[in-house]
Amino acid sequence: MAHLTRREVFAIFSEKAGSSTTIKISHVTKTILQRFSTQDKDEEEWAEILRRLCYEFVRRAKKSMRLDDPKSSHSAWLDEKIHLPPIKLPPGRPTSDFDSLTEDRKRKRAKVLGGESSANELAYAAMIKARSEGRKDIAHLLCEIFQNGKAQQISEAYLNEIKREPVRVFTANEALALMLNMDISRDSYQSLRNGLVKRNHPELLPPYKAVHDASEKCSPSDSAFILTESAVQINIQALLDITLARMLEIDDVKKGIAPK
Numbered sequence: 001m002a003h004l005t006r007r008e009v010f011a012i013f014s015e016k017a018g019s020s021t022t023i024k025i026s027h028v029t030k031t032i033l034q035r036f037s038t039q040d041k042d043e044e045e046w047a048e049i050l051r052r053l054c055y056e057f058v059r060r061a062k063k064s065m066r067l068d069d070p071k072s073s074h075s076a077w078l079d080e081k082i083h084l085p086p087i088k089l090p091p092g093r094p095t096s097d098f099d100s101l102t103e104d105r106k107r108k109r110a111k112v113l114g115g116e117s118s119a120n121e122l123a124y125a126a127m128i129k130a131r132s133e134g135r136k137d138i139a140h141l142l143c144e145i146f147q148n149g150k151a152q153q154i155s156e157a158y159l160n161e162i163k164r165e166p167v168r169v170f171t172a173n174e175a176l177a178l179m180l181n182m183d184i185s186r187d188s189y190q191s192l193r194n195g196l197v198k199r200n201h202p203e204l205l206p207p208y209k210a211v212h213d214a215s216e217k218c219s220p221s222d223s224a225f226i227l228t229e230s231a232v233q234i235n236i237q238a239l240l241d242i243t244l245a246r247m248l249e250i251d252d253v254k255k256g257i258a259p260k
Contacts, residue, residue, distance in 0.1 A: 009082065010057055169204050220235070
């Protein structure tokens with residue numbers, strides 16, 4: 001059983017000096033209920049006791065300007081303890097968290113919760129509970145399904161989404177190969193990508209910079225080139241090295257030479 005003096009409650013009541021009685025009562029109730037762990041049914045009973053006590057503060061304050069003055073005739077009354085009802089804990093073992101239960105125990109608990117209630121009643125209760133817990137996405141979905149009659153529409157949209165094959169995007173190397181095979185310029189590639197962006201598919205082709213960087217990796221370093229006034233020479237070994245290194249990055253080539 002919780003024990004508080006009327007003076008302790010009055011101190012909380014006085015924290016909202018200048019506010020309406022309703023606001024003061026709400027502040028007292030919220031503050032004290034947060035101090036103790038209560039069940040829903042206990043909260044209703046505690047709130048009623050506190051509400052009556054607050055109105056008694058108001059009534060007595062009209063006869064005494066300083067209700068909490070030690071010399072006041074109300075001092076002894078304020079120092080008396082008020083007895084709030086004991087917290088009624090549910091009987092038996094503590095209830096386990098639902099998410100931690102096995103599927104079998106979840107079904108058993110759901111059967112008990114369901115009782116004789118209809119699916120619509122349970123769904124409505126779940127929607128209200130989800131809102132109270134701040135889970136607005138679940139509450140909105142339940143509202144759309146059971147109150148707005150969109151169960152079939154939502155179900156079909158979900159099934160279509162999971163059946164849809166994932167879009168395979170071009171890598172930078174694949175986009176470079178596409179440019180070379182189609183013999184298109186940078187501007188043509190950018191126009192193609194802009195068209196996809198307008199159709200909400202910007203991820204299909206990488207930005208041209210990524211393609212350009214992939215192209216740069218296909219060339220030997222500058223030191224492999226020898227420039228004269230009449231000719232350009234390249235170190236064949238450097239060219240073979242870069243060609244082989246790039247070939248080894250191809251998945252099919254990797255699989256072909258991987259040890260079995």
